[in-house]
Amino acid sequence: MSILIKNGHLLDPATGTEGIRDIFIKDGLIQKVGEYLSEDAEQVIDATGFSVMPGFIDLHVHLREPGYEYKETIATGAMAAAKGGYTTICPMPNTNPAIDSKYMVEYLQLKAKEEAVVHILPIGAVTKGQEGTQLTDIEAMAGAGVVAISEDGKSVMNTVLYKKAMTEAKEAGIAVFAHCEDKDLVQKGVLNEGAKARELGMPGISNSVEDIIAVRDIILAKDTGVRLHLCHCSTKDSVTMVKLAKEERLPITGEVCPHHFTMADDEIPGDDANYKMNPPLRGRADVQALKEALRDNIMDVIATDHAPHSEEEKAKSMLEAPFGIVGLETAYALTITELVQEGYLTPMQLVEKMSLNPAKVLGIDKGSLAVGKVADVVIADPHETYVIDVNAFVSMGKNTPFHGKRVSGKVKFTIVDGEIVYQE
Numbered sequence: 001m002s003i004l005i006k007n008g009h010l011l012d013p014a015t016g017t018e019g020i021r022d023i024f025i026k027d028g029l030i031q032k033v034g035e036y037l038s039e040d041a042e043q044v045i046d047a048t049g050f051s052v053m054p055g056f057i058d059l060h061v062h063l064r065e066p067g068y069e070y071k072e073t074i075a076t077g078a079m080a081a082a083k084g085g086y087t088t089i090c091p092m093p094n095t096n097p098a099i100d101s102k103y104m105v106e107y108l109q110l111k112a113k114e115e116a117v118v119h120i121l122p123i124g125a126v127t128k129g130q131e132g133t134q135l136t137d138i139e140a141m142a143g144a145g146v147v148a149i150s151e152d153g154k155s156v157m158n159t160v161l162y163k164k165a166m167t168e169a170k171e172a173g174i175a176v177f178a179h180c181e182d183k184d185l186v187q188k189g190v191l192n193e194g195a196k197a198r199e200l201g202m203p204g205i206s207n208s209v210e211d212i213i214a215v216r217d218i219i220l221a222k223d224t225g226v227r228l229h230l231c232h233c234s235t236k237d238s239v240t241m242v243k244l245a246k247e248e249r250l251p252i253t254g255e256v257c258p259h260h261f262t263m264a265d266d267e268i269p270g271d272d273a274n275y276k277m278n279p280p281l282r283g284r285a286d287v288q289a290l291k292e293a294l295r296d297n298i299m300d301v302i303a304t305d306h307a308p309h310s311e312e313e314k315a316k317s318m319l320e321a322p323f324g325i326v327g328l329e330t331a332y333a334l335t336i337t338e339l340v341q342e343g344y345l346t347p348m349q350l351v352e353k354m355s356l357n358p359a360k361v362l363g364i365d366k367g368s369l370a371v372g373k374v375a376d377v378v379i380a381d382p383h384e385t386y387v388i389d390v391n392a393f394v395s396m397g398k399n400t401p402f403h404g405k406r407v408s409g410k411v412k413f414t415i416v417d418g419e420i421v422y423q424e
């Protein structure tokens, strides 16, 4: 397959290229980037008015397979990713059984190869069955291809065990992705501690639930030298601590999810579990701190934490329903609408946060459209305005608080290994 993308606005922070360019793709690779290319191609895409970017890389996705195929499968999650402009996604290991051995990693990779339209780079669990007691064989999982280890869904509360895991991850050359949540302190909290929780008469989750473990994990990373990536940072003190860690030149990166920079807890309309996720929607000051941290490059990555659940599960009260919202099909639009249009991020920074920096966190050769690179590309219209409609989602999960929200930014084409896998 050969493709000629004409007249698109190329955004490639890796090479510092920003401007109108044509791109010629053949044999799965970027063959030429230039002005007025006239190569013969099987398919010509007129990208006039569109951004042409390296495919997005999502460091934080839940695919639910094996074990929870009624929420999402590898196939449907990958299709949702393609529709959102993602060409590579990293599924978290909290499936059933968990991705906690070389064999489970191989199983996932095999299935992904057969069923997924985007690249799947698995993340392995820190402890067996994510039970927090016995370490997985981190070296063997790294050998099988996991790009990181994570206990996402919870923290490893045993500090001795976690430090040992970090040491082993460091030796295996992979990163640790931290879900920071003090399991004891959170108690039965379901939404941010504050006026909204009091109004609804529901138990709250304080910022300290996240902050205490974020500090611990940064200190442990400093001790062990491991690359630490803090997942779904939601508080202003998480921002402060990542900033301090960076000033010390520690290899620590921070991730923010679109919902955490788009909405504060005071916008929760009532007892609606589509507004329930972990960490929860925080206060206004936290939302502002996250936006500024992305702007100032203290926070490196925008990741979705795509967490599909069934309609039945999310129809329950916030007190009962599981935590999590979907995000693959809304992330680009929310980032354009809330951060680019509001002047927090330049279009080049958007590409850094959604593609180049995630590639750097993983240490993989992606996130650029330079000649010779693998042709993982997203073409999107940053100006097209529309209303988010869950009925148009290809994900099995419809659980989002953004149904009905007016946004700008629509993915038009997603290209993986030089093949079009999504076209609007």
Ligand SMILES: NC(=O)N[C@@H](CC(=O)O)C(=O)O
Pocket (backbone or CB within 6 Å): 062, 094, 152, 153, 154, 179, 276, 277, 278, 279, 305, 307, 308, 322, 323, 324, 325
């Ligand atoms: N974020 C969530 O609210 N839920 C995630 C787990 C997690 O990311 O911690 C899930 O697996 O459903």
Ligand SMILES: [Zn+2]
Pocket (backbone or CB within 6 Å): 152, 153, 154, 179, 231, 232, 278, 279
């Ligand atoms: Zn998490």
Ligand SMILES: [Zn+2]
Pocket (backbone or CB within 6 Å): 060, 061, 062, 092, 152, 153, 305, 307
């Ligand atoms: Zn998660």
